[in-house]
Amino acid sequence: MRRILMVVDHLGANGTVTHVISLAKELKKMGHHIVIAGREGSKLSEINSHNIPFYSIDFPATFSPSHFEYNRVENNMMEIIQNENISLIHGHQVYSGIIAAKCAKVKNLPFIYTVHGLYSQNYELNMVAGYASKLIAVSPYVFSQLSGQFPEKLVLILNGIDETEFNPKSGGPFRKELGIQLDRFVVLYASRLEWIKADICMQLIQAVNQLKHSDMPDIELLILGEGKRQSFINETSRYYCMNKKESFIKTMGSQCNLQDYYGISDCVVGTGRTALEALLCEKNVIAAGNKGFLGHVTIENWEQAKNAHFGDHFALKSYGKAEFIRSLLDLRRIQSLNETQLLRETVIRDYSIVNAAIQHLSLYP
DSSP, X not given: OOEEEEEEEEOOSSHHHHHHHHHHHHHHHTTOEEEEEEEOOTTHHHHHHTTOOEEEOOOOSXXXXXXXXXXXXXXXXXHHHHHTTOOEEEEOSHHHHHHHHHHHHHTTOOEEEEXXXXXXXXXXXXXXXXXXXXXXXSSHHHHHHHTTTSTTTEEEOOOOBOTTTSOOOOOHHHHHHHTOOTTSEEEEEESOSSHHHHHHHHHHHHHHHHHHTTTOTTEEEXXXXXXXXXXXXXXXXXXXXXXXXXXXXXXXXXXSOHHHHHHTOSEEEEOHHHHHHHHHTTOEEEEEETTEEEEEOOSTTHHHHHHTGGGTSOOSBOOOHHHHHHHHHHHHHOOOHHHHHHHHHHXXXXXXXXXXXXXXXXXXX
């Protein structure tokens, strides 16, 4: 039995943290002892619900914390390693990762690091990677970009997802609970509401507002998430709703019951893990991420979407209001139930959490 410490910066509602929890759950099922450490956030309740030990550590949000702050965090890490008899440390985010890596070196423990995206500052990755025995890339594009830099360390493992957790189901009762009529065309956006993801959200809001006043009067938009631009997005949504005198854009904040929200949606706009979860629920997905716009995910463009992590790691087109309008109008006109069923099967084939956990164990010393 391995005793593994998973380290994250902050337990916010994002794809990296969701991946860590899913992997931890599966490894625990396989008989391993998993511990998670990081700053507390909205995902803490989910960790507690699965009886996974969690340690709150106030990791700094920079590479140059004060000497006192660094020593305090390092001492906390050392205590966890000793108390839990940790045999391996697995980092997932850069600021917590560098401290975890240094602690692993002091304790002579193996350190693994997962690269969840490409870094704007390459020295950050280089600093963490220097301590890692193995680096895991989560998409073929990230792997291709880093393979020349870390040829002996880099391994490709697609983020695993539990198909039993996300299933197609009717969302009628939940629609009623939210005050959404059954004949509405519901678009869902679930993401961190900051940086590029907030920009994408704003473009989508503008697209939905234009469609509401023209070609799709039955459209409604649900926005899930938290972040630095959450208040601005809330205010913008309220402004458009006041002008229309109808609450057709609903900002719901961070939510844990994503399955329920997928269930009531006709279309999900997202990337990375959000896209995968929605596809498992047999929903139409419009992929738009940090690197640009891919559009409606289909069997025909599946490999492209997978390689690009649904627009988070690579895209040929930029996102914008016009792209969202075209894609939503196209989706409104088509019926693709059979394809959504086939896409669910494809996600299970390529992103099984069981296979991902087995691949991780093959890397762990």
